[in-house]
Amino acid sequence: MKDVSVEIPQGKSLGLVGHTGCGKSTMIKLILKEYGIEPGEGDLTLGGINIRDTGRVRHTDRHTDTYAHVSTTLHAPPPNQVGLHEFLEMGEKDMVMLEKKAGDTSGGQQQRIGIVRALLSQPKLMVLDEITSALDGSTEAAVMHLIRQHARENNATTIIIAHRYATIEHCDEILVIEEGAVVERGTYDELKSDPHGKFYALLNTE
Incomplete structure (x- = not known):
C-alpha cells in the first residue's frame, strides 16, 4: 500500500474497487490481521485502538x-x-x-x-468481499438492502469489496485503488459523473 490514509466514521460504509491485484484484498487482510503491520510502516486503528494491540478480528x-x-x-x-x-x-x-x-x-x-x-452476531464492523458474486440481481438487491438495514439499526461500519458495482451504490464513500494507492475517492454519483475518471472507466467495463 502506498500513502493510503482513510478514516471511516462509525456506522458509515466504504466501498473498495479496482482491477484484480490493485490492493483491495491487501487492505482487508490488514484489517483481519492476516498481514501484520510493522512499527514505522503505518497504523491501523479500530475504535481508536491500534490493531497491533488487539486479537485477530473474527472472520466468519x-x-x-x-x-x-x-x-x-x-x-x-x-x-x-x-x-x-x-x-x-x-x-x-x-x-x-x-x-x-x-x-x-x-x-x-x-x-x-x-x-x-x-x-x-450483530457485528459492529462488517467486511464483505464479493459476497453476492453467485446471486442474481433481484436477490443481490434484497441482500444488500438487508445489510444496510442491519448497519442502520446497529450503527455498524461496513467495508465492501465489489466488482459488481450495484453492491456499493449506496456506500458513503468509494475508494478506487490502483497499484496500492488511492487514485480516486467520492460517492457513487460523484465518481460516475466524471467521464474521464478511473471509476467511470471501471463502471463501463463491468
Whole structure:
C-alpha cells in the first residue's frame, strides 16, 4: 500500500474497487490481521485502538457449521428476505442438515447462509468481499438492502469489496485503488459523473 490514509466514521460504509491485484484484498487482510503491520510502516486503528494491540478480528467462514439454523429468537432476517425459503423447505423449516463442506448446496445458497450467520452476531464492523458474486440481481438487491438495514439499526461500519458495482451504490464513500494507492475517492454519483475518471472507466467495463 502506498500513502493510503482513510478514516471511516462509525456506522458509515466504504466501498473498495479496482482491477484484480490493485490492493483491495491487501487492505482487508490488514484489517483481519492476516498481514501484520510493522512499527514505522503505518497504523491501523479500530475504535481508536491500534490493531497491533488487539486479537485477530473474527472472520466468519460460511463452511464452519454443519447445520444452518435460522432462528427468529436471535433476530435473524426472515428466510424469504435472502431467498432461503425454498432451501429451508428441504428440511424441517428452520433446521437443515448439510453435507461436509456444504456440498449439497449451491454457491448462491452458501453465500446467503453465510450472510445470515454473519448478521446473527450483530457485528459492529462488517467486511464483505464479493459476497453476492453467485446471486442474481433481484436477490443481490434484497441482500444488500438487508445489510444496510442491519448497519442502520446497529450503527455498524461496513467495508465492501465489489466488482459488481450495484453492491456499493449506496456506500458513503468509494475508494478506487490502483497499484496500492488511492487514485480516486467520492460517492457513487460523484465518481460516475466524471467521464474521464478511473471509476467511470471501471463502471463501463463491468
